Amino acid sequence: MHYSAELQKQMLQLARSAIASHLNIEPLISCEAEQLNENGASFVTLTKNGNLRGCIGSLQASRPLQEDIVQNALAAAFRDPRFRPLTSSELPLVTIEVSVLTEPEAVSFNSTEELFSLIRPDVDGVIIEKGYHRATFLPQVWLQLPTHPQFFSHLLQKAALPEDTPLTDLTVQRYQVEKFTEH
Known part of the structure; x- marks a missing residue:
């Protein structure tokens, strides 16, 4: 998977346009690029002043990538349970990052x-599962949690599993991403 600079720009514009459209600032744009009509899985991450402001995504490619980016941008901006919905005055202060995932293995x-x-x-994103508990961290999370013990400890916490859960009790998948950020 490799996306041209032009396609990366279109995906970032699509995510921003989805949020702006929801806030009644501008109409939603559409992209004609064939690659965006193929099924894909994405995460959309919003940051404000360098701090996380929303992050929602898909782990499985179940709809056209264009639609996946739009829906995840809206979810990150307005339905991430960790944050209040984004306001129109905040939108200019937010930086958008789109990550397109490979198929988890x-x-x-x-x-x-x-x-x-x-x-x-810094390369692998990780999905852990045990029973009804499931969580993922994108490869970008290694920047904040650079060691395996830290990374997996926080991943267990995110999955609402006890921190002493043996990792050998988990189902684990890994994936990679191609990510791009607004400048």
């Missing part, structure tokens, strides 16, 4: 050490 491991050896910091 199962990771087979027999020990915590083996798991850590199979997950590459």
Whole structure:
């Protein structure tokens, strides 16, 4: 997966346009690019003054990438339960990042050490699952949580699992992203 600079720009414009349209600032734009009509999974991350302001995404490619970006931009701006809905006065202060995910792949491991050896910091995003508990961190999260123990400890917390849950009890998948940010 590789997106041209022009296509990256279109995806960022699409995400911003979806939010602006919802706020009745401007009409929603559409993109004609063929690659955006293929099914894709994306995350849209909003930051304000360098701080997280919303982040919602899809782990599976189940709808056209264009639609996935629009829906995740709206969800990140208005339905992320960690934040109040974005206001029109905040929109100019927000930076948008779009991450397009590869298909998640199962990771087979027999020990915590083996798991850590199979997950590459700054490269792999991780999905953990146990029963009804599920959580993911994008590869970008390694910047804040640079060690495997930190990364997985916070991932367990995000999944609402006890911090002493053995990692060998989890189903683990990894994926990579191509990400682009507004300048």
